[in-house]
Amino acid sequence: MQIKKLRRASSRRSFLRAGLAAPAVMSAAVLGDPLPSKAFDRSGITHGDINILRFLAALEILETDLWQQYNELGGIPDSEVPGGSVSKPFQDILVNVLDMDMPQYIHDNTEDEISHFRFINRYLLSKGAKPVSLERFRGLNGSTATGAQKIKRLTNLMELTFDTSWWTRYRSRTRNPDFGDTFPAAIPGLLKGKFPAIPRSDADLNPPDHLKAIAFTAAFHFGTIEQGGSSLYPSLAQRVSNVEVLRILLSIGPTETMHFQTWQDKAGNFTPVTDPTNGLTFPDLNNGPFPPGFGVEDFQTNLIMPEPTVFLSPQLPVCSIIRPTETQGAATAAFNGLRRSGLFNGQSDAFFAEMNELAALADLAQREI
Ligand SMILES: [Fe+2]
Numbered sequence: 069m070q071i072k073k074l075r076r077a078s079s080r081r082s083f084l085r086a087g088l089a090a091p092a093v094m095s096a097a098v099l100g101d102p103l104p105s106k107a108f109d110r111s112g113i114t115h116g117d118i119n120i121l122r123f124l125a126a127l128e129i130l131e132t133d134l135w136q137q138y139n140e141l142g143g144i145p146d147s148e149v150p151g152g153s154v155s156k157p158f159q160d161i162l163v164n165v166l167d168m169d170m171p172q173y174i175h176d177n178t179e180d181e182i183s184h185f186r187f188i189n190r191y192l193l194s195k196g197a198k199p200v201s202l203e204r205f206r207g208l209n210g211s212t213a214t215g216a217q218k219i220k221r222l223t224n225l226m227e228l229t230f231d232t233s234w235w236t237r238y239r240s241r242t243r244n245p246d247f248g249d250t251f252p253a254a255i256p257g258l259l260k261g262k263f264p265a266i267p268r269s270d271a272d273l274n275p276p277d278h279l280k281a282i283a284f285t286a287a288f289h290f291g292t293i294e295q296g297g298s299s300l301y302p303s304l305a306q307r308v309s310n311v312e313v314l315r316i317l318l319s320i321g322p323t324e325t326m327h328f329q330t331w332q333d334k335a336g337n338f339t340p341v342t343d344p345t346n347g348l349t350f351p352d353l354n355n356g357p358f359p360p361g362f363g364v365e366d367f368q369t370n371l372i373m374p375e376p377t378v379f380l381s382p383q384l385p386v387c388s389i390i391r392p393t394e395t396q397g398a399a400t401a402a403f404n405g406l407r408r409s410g411l412f413n414g415q416s417d418a419f420f421a422e423m424n425e426l427a428a429l430a431d432l433a434q435r436e437i
C-alpha cells in the first residue's frame with residue numbers, strides 16, 4: 069500500500085515536471101490519484117488544503133524577498149525588518165513626491181509578508197505537513213547601491229516588464245476580467261522594456277528624472293503585487309475544504325487588499341515624467357489622451373476604491389468587488405503572471421519546476437464538503 073502510494077505520487081510529480089500540467093483540464097481522475105481531495109488528517113484538512121497552503125507559503129516567501137529589497141533601500145530597516153541602511157536619494161523621491169509615509173508603509177508591508185509565510189509554514193508543520201523553503205534557489209544578485217545588503221536574492225527587481233491594467237480594471241463600471249474583458253495599462257511603457265524598480269547601483273541615482281522614474285516604477289509595482297494577492301486568496305479560498313484553513317485564507321487575503329488600496333492611492337501621486345535614459349514615460353492619467361472606449365473615470369488618480377461592475381451574471385445588479393476571482397487555474401495563473409513580469413529573471417530551471425509543481429498541485433485541490 070505504502071509503495072503503491074509512493075509510486076503514484078512520484079509518477080504524478082514526473083508528469084507535472086514534464087510541463088504537461090494543465091490544471092484547468094487535468095483532474096485527479098485523469099491522474100488516477102485521489103490525493104488532492106483525500107483527508108490529510110482527522111481534523112478534516114484535505115491534501116488539497118495542504119497543497120493550497122504550500123503554494124501560498126511559497127508565494128509569500130517570494131513576496132517577502134522582493135519587499136525586503138524595497139525596505140532596504142526605501143523603507144525603514146529596524147529590528148522588525150532587519151537588513152540594509154536605505155538609499156537616501158531614492159527614499160527622498162518616495163517621500164517628497166509620493167507620500168511622506170512611504171518608508172513606514174514599505175516597512176509594514178514587508179513585515180506583513182514575513183508574518184504571512186512564517187505563519188503558513190508553522191501552521192503546516194503543526195498539522196504534520198511539510199513547510200516550504202526556497203532557500204536553495206537564493207542565487208540572484210541584488211542591487212549594489214549604497215543601502216542594499218550584498219546578499220543573494222530569490223527575486224529580481226531590476227528587469228521588470230509589468231502590466232498595470234489593474235488600474236483601469238478596478239475603475240471600470242462595465243467590465244470584469246472574469247467575463248473575459250481586457251483593460252488598458254495605466255503606464256503602457258512598463259510593458260515595453262526591462263525597467264529597474266530599485267536603483268541597481270549608485271549610478272542609477274542620476275539624472276534626477278531617471279531616479280524619479282525608478283521610484284514611480286516601484287510605486288506601481290507595489291500595487292501590481294498586492295492586487296495579485298487580493299485576487300489570489302479569494303480565488304483559492306473557493307477550493308478550500310477545511311473551515312480553519314478557509315479562515316486562514318479569508319484572514320490573510322484582505323490584508324493584501326489593504327496593501328493594494330494604500331499603494332494605489334500613493335502611486336496616484338506620481339508626477340508625469342519621462343526617463344531620459346530609456347524613454348519610459350509616466351503619462352498624465354487625469355487629462356488623457358485615453359484609449360478608444362475608455363474615458364477619464366477609467367484613469368482618474370483619486371478613484372482608488374473599486375467601482376461597482378458586473379459580477380457573476382449581467383442579469384444581477386453591478387457590485388463593488390475584488391476582480392478577478394475565478395478559481396480555475398488561479399495558482400498557476402498567478403505564478404505565470406509574476407514570471408512574465410521578469411521578477412524571476414535569472415532563476416534556475418529547478419526553481420521554475422518547483423514553483424510550477426506547487427502551483428499545479430494547488431490547482432488540483434477541490435472543495436470537499
Ligand atoms: Fe502576503
Ligand SMILES: [Fe+2]
Binds near residue numbers: 181294327
Ligand atoms: Fe502582499
